[in-house]
Amino acid sequence: MKPHTLSILVENKPGVLSRVTGLFSRRGFNIESLAVGTCEEPDMSRITIVVIGDDAKVEQVMKQLHKLIDVIKVSDLTENERVERELALIKVNAEPGTSRAEIMQIAQSFRAQIVDVGSKSVILQVTGDTDKVDALEKLLRQYGVKELVRTGRIGIPRGSKIVASLK
Template sequence: MRHIISILMENESGALSRVAGLFSARGYNIESLTVAPTEDPTLSRLTLVTRGSEEVVEQITKQLNKLVDVVKLLDLTEHRHIEREIAMMKVRVAGGEDRAEVMRMAEIFRGRIIDVSSDTYVVELTGDSAKLDAFIEAMRPFDVVEVVRSGVMGIARGDVALRL
């Protein structure tokens, strides 16, 4: 099953590689990983998406908790939560017909065109991973130059919170 695990950890060099190293050393998989400092600059918040049976995910959370740099973690999938990912896509738009069609697609998916050049558009899109997948699939007929995805981040709904 797919799990989204959010981790608060010490904002120290090497902390990220401890998490990444744990996954490779123990044969767990990481689908996506995103990390940035929090409003408290001594802490980073890392969100990772992994897949595994209940036993494996239990081991993953235990092993993560065991890392000295990890302060606290939350398996968002155990709670009601919101997940978001951002994607940016560069599309070659040769003629007027393409331009109109790409704009229409972006609109349907509630995306925005954030850069325009003589023959490219950059479309920005936010949503859960499935929505991004669907958009990328829908854009296949066009000349897609490159796609960049942020990886998943998430937050629990209601009173549940990951904080010190």
């Protein structure tokens, strides 16, 4: 059982996300992360899904995904060298004069940006791979994380390789 990052190119139509996620839920797979957005083709979208499962089961889901009429390409990014990123927005307790300076320092070392400063809290924006976001979150816990929002993971193969078709 290992995580697989699947990149799925789909028609940008109503109901497509439901068709795609239905194939995971009927097999009892929990989706670890999900990101959907537009892509280089104007009327298509790309769905990036991270699931944990054994290779054979994931391969079966990929084949089933490929059977959906609205799915154009499916690939498992995990097979390639790739860049994967997530973005998180973290609202941290920061009463004036207390820990603000420390939080700023931590932010700096993670190349996180302070995107909002309030009277009692600040909002940090961080991008990176899962481990980096996890590490920052862990460090900030001691100051009191009031709210945390993470995007799903997105990924792209390194070099000139493009996300290839399953066929």
